[in-house]
Amino acid sequence: MRVARFVFWRTLRGVLTLLTMIALTFAFYFAIERQPPLQFFYSQIGRGVPATPQQIAAGRHVFYLDRSKVGLYLDYVGHLARGDFGRFMTIDTQGKVVDAGPVGPQFFAAMRATLAILIGGGLFVVLLSLPLGAISGSRIGSWRDRIISFAALVLVCMHPMMLGLILRSAGQDVHWLPTTGYCPLLGHMRPTSGFGAVAGPSCGGVGDWTLHLLLPWLTFALLFLALYTRMVRARVSQTIDEDFVRTARAKGASQARILGRHVLPFASLGVLTMVGMEIGTAIGVCIYIESVFSIPGLGTDAVNTLAGNGPFLILPAALAVVVLLTLIVVVGNLVVDALYAVLDPRVGAGGSEGGRSKSLVGGVF
Amino acid sequence: MRTTEGSRPLGPWRSAWRRLRRDRGAIVSLVIVVIIVGLAFFSGAIWTRVVGHSGDEPYLYAASDTQRPVGPWTHVPTPKTPTIDEYGNLQPPPKGSPSTLFVLGADGPLGRDELIRLLDGLRTSLEIGIGAMLVALLIALPVGAIAGYFGGVTDAVVSQVTETMMAFPLLLFLLFANRYLLGDIRSIGWGWEVPDGAVGVAVLIGVFTAFYPLRLIRAQLLTLRHAEFVEAAHMVGASSHRILRRHLLPHLAPTLLVWGAIAIGTNMLAEVGLSFVGVGVQASVPSLGTLLSTVWGTIYNPHSYDSHAYTPWQTIFPMVTIVLTVVCLNRLSEGLRRALEPRSNR
Numbered sequence: 001m002r003v004a005r006f007v008f009w010r011t012l013r014g015v016l017t018l019l020t021m022i023a024l025t026f027a028f029y030f031a032i033e034r035q036p037p038l039q040f041f042y043s044q045i046g047r048g049v050p051a052t053p054q055q056i057a058a059g060r061h062v063f064y065l066d067r068s069k070v071g072l073y074l075d076y077v078g079h080l081a082r083g084d085f086g087r088f089m090t091i092d093t094q095g096k097v098v099d100a101g102p103v104g105p106q107f108f109a110a111m112r113a114t115l116a117i118l119i120g121g122g123l124f125v126v127l128l129s130l131p132l133g134a135i136s137g138s139r140i141g142s143w144r145d146r147i148i149s150f151a152a153l154v155l156v157c158m159h160p161m162m163l164g165l166i167l168r169s170a171g172q173d174v175h176w177l178p179t180t181g182y183c184p185l186l187g188h189m190r191p192t193s194g195f196g197a198v199a200g201p202s203c204g205g206v207g208d209w210t211l212h213l214l215l216p217w218l219t220f221a222l223l224f225l226a227l228y229t230r231m232v233r234a235r236v237s238q239t240i241d242e243d244f245v246r247t248a249r250a251k252g253a254s255q256a257r258i259l260g261r262h263v264l265p266f267a268s269l270g271v272l273t274m275v276g277m278e279i280g281t282a283i284g285v286c287i288y289i290e291s292v293f294s295i296p297g298l299g300t301d302a303v304n305t306l307a308g309n310g311p312f313l314i315l316p317a318a319l320a321v322v323v324l325l326t327l328i329v330v331v332g333n334l335v336v337d338a339l340y341a342v343l344d345p346r347v348g349a350g351g352s353e354g355g356r357s358k359s360l361v362g363g364v365f
Numbered sequence: 366m367r368t369t370e371g372s373r374p375l376g377p378w379r380s381a382w383r384r385l386r387r388d389r390g391a392i393v394s395l396v397i398v399v400i401i402v403g404l405a406f407f408s409g410a411i412w413t414r415v416v417g418h419s420g421d422e423p424y425l426y427a428a429s430d431t432q433r434p435v436g437p438w439t440h441v442p443t444p445k446t447p448t449i450d451e452y453g454n455l456q457p458p459p460k461g462s463p464s465t466l467f468v469l470g471a472d473g474p475l476g477r478d479e480l481i482r483l484l485d486g487l488r489t490s491l492e493i494g495i496g497a498m499l500v501a502l503l504i505a506l507p508v509g510a511i512a513g514y515f516g517g518v519t520d521a522v523v524s525q526v527t528e529t530m531m532a533f534p535l536l537l538f539l540l541f542a543n544r545y546l547l548g549d550i551r552s553i554g555w556g557w558e559v560p561d562g563a564v565g566v567a568v569l570i571g572v573f574t575a576f577y578p579l580r581l582i583r584a585q586l587l588t589l590r591h592a593e594f595v596e597a598a599h600m601v602g603a604s605s606h607r608i609l610r611r612h613l614l615p616h617l618a619p620t621l622l623v624w625g626a627i628a629i630g631t632n633m634l635a636e637v638g639l640s641f642v643g644v645g646v647q648a649s650v651p652s653l654g655t656l657l658s659t660v661w662g663t664i665y666n667p668h669s670y671d672s673h674a675y676t677p678w679q680t681i682f683p684m685v686t687i688v689l690t691v692v693c694l695n696r697l698s699e700g701l702r703r704a705l706e707p708r709s710n711r
Binding site for chain 1: 634637638642664692
């Protein structure tokens with residue numbers, strides 16, 4: 001009951017966040033686009049010929065300038081609740097507005113790629129930081145601990161693009177490891193990037209998918225290693241002096257068994273919950289990883305849409321990107337908060353912040 | 366309590382300094398940071414006078430269409446007129462022509478001195494990092510203080526806005542703002558010391574990273590405002606403004622110091638990231654980000670490694686510089702945290 005109430009309030013805040021981001025996007029769009037840039041559709045207008053009223057009307061319709069803004073917002077949110085992201089519109093040569101396809105599919109495909117990187121990368125972080133943190137924490141101050149801590153510190157101070165490029169050049173020497181392109185998990189397609197085609201035979205299926213994502217996952221994990229290794233290390237060093245560990249050792253359990261069965265489960269809880277706080281940063285890192293490894297994900301779509309070399313902002317595309325990214329962040333935070341609420345009895349009883357500690361500085365990269 | 370020769374106990378800053386002195390890693394980092402900052406701001410100009418050429422002058426014998434950029438510690442010949450044969454190829458210089466020293470080799474396809482560019486770039490990046498930190502502080506202090514001290518509706522609104530903005534990857538805000546909102550601010554510079562565009566980038570990064578110190582300040586004030594000394598000051602008749610300024614803000618100093626050190630490093634990395642996406646400082650202005658992005662290309666225009674126009678040295682030096690600076694800032698911040706907020710089990 002306590003958990004249900006907590007989850008309900010967090011969901012509400014998440015929805016509020018989503019609605020705010022959509023409103024912000026609309027606001028920015030209408031602040032920027034005041035007149036339809038018809039010169040990109042009709043070359044004669046670019047050369048100075050004045051536009052006909054029909055062309056102007058079509059242009060305003062395609063750029064959403066001829067409707068009430070609040071009405072447009074409510075309409076969009078209503079469609080979104082049904083899962084409909086709207087349709088692209090363009091103007092054909094006769095000057096009529098033409099439907100140019102649904103907005104959803106390409107962004108859903110991109111979202112699959114980005115989620116693959118995020119979730120796989122997150123699991124990689126847990127996979128790497130648990131053993132490293134355990135080694136570090138069980139012998140604090142030893143040379144092993146110092147080396148691991150120093151390596152983690154250096155890694156967190158690198159830029160994702162730097163690390164990605166280093167790993168990619170290293171990966172190019174390993175011939176069986178593909179370094180660019182993305183293969184879908186289900187179905188086959190030619191590997192492409194978001195900025196241009198990457199040549200290669202069509203691929204798909206679990207094996208290809210994993211191989212193409214190995215290096216991105218490794219890059220992702222190495223960047224976030226420092227924080228989690230240190231946290232696991234702290235937990236391990238705390239619990240290793242507890243009485244129950246001493247009991248286990250007295251009964252003859254080996255160090256490995258002690259770590260694996262008694263100490264690490266506490267630490268992994270902490271890692272899981274800290275992941276939730278970093279999702280915004282993680283998406284930022286994803287943008288660079290997608291660029292380096294030529295993966296057509298939401299990050300590259302976001303860059304293309306929001307700041308690309310296109311001459312004007314396309315509202316449905318920008319909205320789709322913003323909505324999907326915010327959804328990832330909100331749902332991720334929600335899942336982590338719910339997990340924390342289930343496992344930590346202090347959460348939800350008092351305020352909604354619970355026992356979660358906040359990180360000092362998020363990375364902007 | 367530790368005491369000096371008299372019987373007065375050491376204040377919090379003195380005892381923190383003592384604790385910091387004992388932390389070897391933090392002291393090493395502090396020394397390196399001081400050296401780097403000192404190097405950055407003046408040594409570019411000094412070295413230019415020592416060597417006789419600036420970081421903007423391309424040298425044909427250092428790198429050109431037919432010649433790879435020269436490596437570290439090269440004496441680049443600088444004859445008055447370069448000898449070019451009838452096909453337009455560069456011929457070896459005549460004997461006895463003067464030469465200048467390129468300590469770290471030449472850069473890119475243009476043949477400029479890499480060391481001076483590196484020092485100038487370090488200066489630009491540091492300026493952006495520190496500037497962004499100050500801008501963030503400038504925004505976060507008043508807003509956070511008001512939200513934290515007065516609580517209630519103000520606090521609820523501010524914290525909802527903060528959470529919303531922080532949920533979204535900030536890089537996209539930065540991209541969007543830089544592309545569409547910043548046109549005229551971009552070219553503001555301040556003569557020789559602050560290159561064009563650095564101010565715009567610093568303000569941009571500062572505005573969008575203000576949420577972190579804002580959250581810290583608000584959280585601390587929310588707990589502090591119920592303290593007894595605040596009540597006492599209130600009873601004596603102090604205004605809220607005076608209580609905030611004289612009694613509460615000094616408590617924030619340690620947290621903000623710790624945050625500030627990390628923030629400078631993070632902002633420098635953010636500047637590098639912006640250069641990679643093409644919206645940072647202009648590519649002709651040296652900064653650690655542009656030094657790297659001229660070699661690797663931006664997201665829109667990734668270069669495949671062209672071994673005729675670039676050498677590995679051009680990536681190694683900026684990368685080492687950035688990583689060294691950020692690592693030392695992080696280590697320093699960690700040392701400050703341990704010194705200023707001692708825990709019993711460290």
